[in-house]
Amino acid sequence: MKKEPRKYGFLLPLALLSLLVISVLAINGFSYIQNHTNMLTQHATSIEIKKQKTQFEQLAFQNNTSTNPRISALSVSLSGLYNLSFLTDRDANDKTNINIEQLEIFHRLLSKCIGTPDLAVPIAEYMATIPLLEKGFGLLDLLNELSIPLDTGVGLLPCIRIASGLHKLNLSLASELTLQAYFDIRPDDASRLAKYIKNQTIPNHEALRAFLADIHKDKDFAAVLRSTVISARLDHRGTVLEDDGETFAYLDSILDSEGNWIKNRNFFLWIPMN
Numbered sequence: 001m002k003k004e005p006r007k008y009g010f011l012l013p014l015a016l017l018s019l020l021v022i023s024v025l026a027i028n029g030f031s032y033i034q035n036h037t038n039m040l041t042q043h044a045t046s047i048e049i050k051k052q053k054t055q056f057e058q059l060a061f062q063n064n065t066s067t068n069p070r071i072s073a074l075s076v077s078l079s080g081l082y083n084l085s086f087l088t089d090r091d092a093n094d095k096t097n098i099n100i101e102q103l104e105i106f107h108r109l110l111s112k113c114i115g116t117p118d119l120a121v122p123i124a125e126y127m128a129t130i131p132l133l134e135k136g137f138g139l140l141d142l143l144n145e146l147s148i149p150l151d152t153g154v155g156l157l158p159c160i161r162i163a164s165g166l167h168k169l170n171l172s173l174a175s176e177l178t179l180q181a182y183f184d185i186r187p188d189d190a191s192r193l194a195k196y197i198k199n200q201t202i203p204n205h206e207a208l209r210a211f212l213a214d215i216h217k218d219k220d221f222a223a224v225l226r227s228t229v230i231s232a233r234l235d236h237r238g239t240v241l242e243d244d245g246e247t248f249a250y251l252d253s254i255l256d257s258e259g260n261w262i263k264n265r266n267f268f269l270w271i272p273m274n
Contacts, residue, residue: 085165114152
């Protein structure tokens with residue numbers, strides 16, 4: 001898809017728009033990718049293709065700089081999106097259970113994001129079937145597994161992500177819509193909260209608790225706050241690769257426990273060979 005002129009005030013960043021293009025194909029399976037790869041092998045050896053793919057994957061860790069002027073890379077932070085790993089807990093018997101409080105949050109988020117809150121339960125139930133979420137499983141995989149309709153999947157992409165439970169919701173990078181759903185507050189309160197976090201009027205959880213106590217006087221936010229952080233640090237990002245304005249890959253990278261960026265899940269629609 002060729003780039004269109006940027007429109008000021010558009011709701012989604014360019015990187016997510018490109019991601020949506022990838023999702024439209026990926027959600028229906030990866031036959032297109034396989035077919036295109038098969039075509040490429042008629043013109044280049046599999047070793048050359050693998051080498052080129054590896055070089056493209058490294059762009060996620062090289063400040064998005066390519067020596068090829070036709071190749072562009074654009075990153076988008078995913079740290080401010082709701083992490084589906086919050087939906088489950090493990091009990092003393094190592095059994096995975098759905099976290100009811102987080103399910104209520106997710107229900108509100110889906111209602112605001114796509115107007116289809118009924119998806120909350122099947123998504124939560126699917127997440128409960130994954131005993132230990134590790135790198136290598138991404139949101140596009142989930143959408144494909146659950147056969148979620150294309151238009152619904154497109155609406156979900158700017159709202160949720162999948163990473164291990166160690167990757168908390170970064171409130172400094174969260175949208176007002178996410179803040180509104182997560183803390184069950186009105187739009188004007190979410191706007192104030194986002195402003196206070198940005199200007200550091202609310203720099204930590206203690207100040208946040210005080211803010212929330214004025215809105216929900218009898219509610220205990222201790223549990224849900226454990227899945228949040230207020231920080232400028234990213235721990236999850238996506239990188240969209242384009243060849244002369246045409247999207248060909250989406251690279252999903254996460255920060256590991258040692259502070260190193262590593263590959264989580266990469267999707268290629270094709271691999272430019274020249």
